[in-house]
Amino acid sequence: MAPTWLRRALTVLLAGGALTGLVAAPSLAAGAVPGAKGAGDPYFPLQGNGGYDVGHYDLALSFTPSTGRISGVATIAATATQPLSRFDLDLRRTLAVSSVTVDGRPASFTQPANLGQELVVDPAADLRAGARFTVVVTYAGVPKPVTDPDRSIEGWVATGDGAFVVGEPQGSPGWYPANDTPRDKATFDFHLTVPQGLFAVANGDLTGTSTAGGRTTFDWHEGEPMSTYLATASSGRFVVTRGVTPGGVPYLDAVDPSQVAQSRPQLAELPAMVDFFSSVYGRYPWSSAGAVVDHAPSVGYALETTTRPSFDSAPDELTLAHELAHQWFGDSVTLCRWRDIWLNEGFAEWSSWFWSEHTGQKSAQQFFDQRYATSARNSDFWNPPPGNPGSAAGLFADSIYDRGAMTLQALRTEIGNDAAFLGLLRDWHAAHRYGNARVEEFVRFTEQRFPHLTGLPHFFDVWLYQPGKPTSW
Ligand code: TRP
Numbered sequence: 001m002a003p004t005w006l007r008r009a010l011t012v013l014l015a016g017g018a019l020t021g022l023v024a025a026p027s028l029a030a031g032a033v034p035g036a037k038g039a040g041d042p043y044f045p046l047q048g049n050g051g052y053d054v055g056h057y058d059l060a061l062s063f064t065p066s067t068g069r070i071s072g073v074a075t076i077a078a079t080a081t082q083p084l085s086r087f088d089l090d091l092r093r094t095l096a097v098s099s100v101t102v103d104g105r106p107a108s109f110t111q112p113a114n115l116g117q118e119l120v121v122d123p124a125a126d127l128r129a130g131a132r133f134t135v136v137v138t139y140a141g142v143p144k145p146v147t148d149p150d151r152s153i154e155g156w157v158a159t160g161d162g163a164f165v166v167g168e169p170q171g172s173p174g175w176y177p178a179n180d181t182p183r184d185k186a187t188f189d190f191h192l193t194v195p196q197g198l199f200a201v202a203n204g205d206l207t208g209t210s211t212a213g214g215r216t217t218f219d220w221h222e223g224e225p226m227s228t229y230l231a232t233a234s235s236g237r238f239v240v241t242r243g244v245t246p247g248g249v250p251y252l253d254a255v256d257p258s259q260v261a262q263s264r265p266q267l268a269e270l271p272a273m274v275d276f277f278s279s280v281y282g283r284y285p286w287s288s289a290g291a292v293v294d295h296a297p298s299v300g301y302a303l304e305t306t307t308r309p310s311f312d313s314a315p316d317e318l319t320l321a322h323e324l325a326h327q328w329f330g331d332s333v334t335l336c337r338w339r340d341i342w343l344n345e346g347f348a349e350w351s352s353w354f355w356s357e358h359t360g361q362k363s364a365q366q367f368f369d370q371r372y373a374t375s376a377r378n379s380d381f382w383n384p385p386p387g388n389p390g391s392a393a394g395l396f397a398d399s400i401y402d403r404g405a406m407t408l409q410a411l412r413t414e415i416g417n418d419a420a421f422l423g424l425l426r427d428w429h430a431a432h433r434y435g436n437a438r439v440e441e442f443v444r445f446t447e448q449r450f451p452h453l454t455g456l457p458h459f460f461d462v463w464l465y466q467p468g469k470p471t472s473w
Pocket residue numbers: 148150152153154168169301302303304323345396
């Protein structure tokens with residue numbers, strides 16, 4: 001390690017640039033250096049940040065659909081994981097920051113033009129490793145959807161009467177400042193203010209509403225830790241239905257009036273789906289359930305926003321089951337790096353097949369057989385292999401879903417005993433509840449559990465990693 005004087009000098013040099021106020025503050029934190037501007041995911045190098053861990057987000061957001069403008073105050077409680085001279089949050093530059101405080105003291109900040117989603121915060125005093133601190137960011141603007149490498153959009157998507165808000169894989173900094181890595185899970189409070197007559201829905205439990213001056217504020221609380229990409233704050237005209245599943249899970253559905261009739265039969269199944277997956281995978285991991293069914297045709301997909309998946313239009317039965325299964329696989333056990341997407345999508349897709357089987361419709365093996373008949377020449381069906389999407393553009397390729405679910409169905413056959421196979425999935429969830437995991441960990445977990453299945457390494461290699469149609473395993 002360099003001597004202190006050298007480290008200090010380096011800190012000042014490294015932190016230089018447009019920032020002010022650094023040189024004067026005597027360092028209270030020996031060796032304080034800037035936190036990294038990314039969390040190390042090769043698919044999204046600037047996503048997430050280094051040097052701290054968020055415990056809680058409190059997001060007060062006011063939205064006016066007629067202008068498209070949001071104004072927000074984000075209060076973020078975090079812990080420094082290294083001595084910090086400065087740190088970044090992720091926030092798109094379409095949202096202009098007007099002030100930042102750290103522990104109540106004004107901090108200087110920049111939103112560098114060359115780093116599209118970094119909000120660089122320079123606190124008045126360095127932070128010690130282990131220090132708990134509170135950042136308050138005040139910001140406003142007209143949020144724009146974020147476009148992904150696969151050309152899909154997400155983030156804050158205006159719908160005319162409100163907004164449809166989804167964040168996978170990188171949309172959250174399009175509407176709130178976050179440490180936007182799936183590995184930094186946190187609890188959330190939301191205070192969403194919209195014109196009176198509209199409804200605003202976020203994750204977790206609705207804990208209060210209040211109306212003043214023609215605007216209504218909806219307070220939502222998510223008390224279990226979740227990844228930032230799973231937050232939502234959709235609003236608009238919604239028909240709201242509340243209930244409790246027979247198994248005791250409260251739910252709230254918010255449905256755009258244009259989608260009520262088309263989604264009624266599927267939403268009628270939601271309580272049974274939540275209870276079924278609870279019986280198979282273990283107790284429902286969240287304090288409430290439900291769905292947001294909006295009308296946002298430009299999005300083109302659904303997302304497993306925690307507790308209350310978001311649908312851009314009335315879902316079919318399998319899609320609803322898929323998103324509800326994500327509450328265990330994706331939302332509770334979350335991928336570690338984006339290349340681990342199979343742990344989310346393969347598991348949710350297989351679960352939707354299993355729901356079909358459970359209800360006396362097509363069996364998971366029939367789903368498998370139909371897909372397995374696909375020609376090996378159909379490269380887009382078989383590639384990329386689910387264990388390695390190759391790049392961000394491959395994250396939501398059909399093969400991640402179809403071949404990904406086939407991998408689990410083939411594993412079920414390999415294990416040859418449903419109690420043992422379902423026990424594996426249940427214990428996998430229990431082992432990583434509210435945490436993160438990698439594909440390799442699932443492989444090891446399975447191999448250690450079934451040591452007599454000596455062909456498993458070959459099986460996983462063929463199904464998860466080898467390009468092309470698996471033909472022998
Ligand atoms: N994870 C979503 C689901 O399958 C899908 C999703 C999120 C998606 N972002 C996307 C699909 C972007 C295509 C493009 O439930």
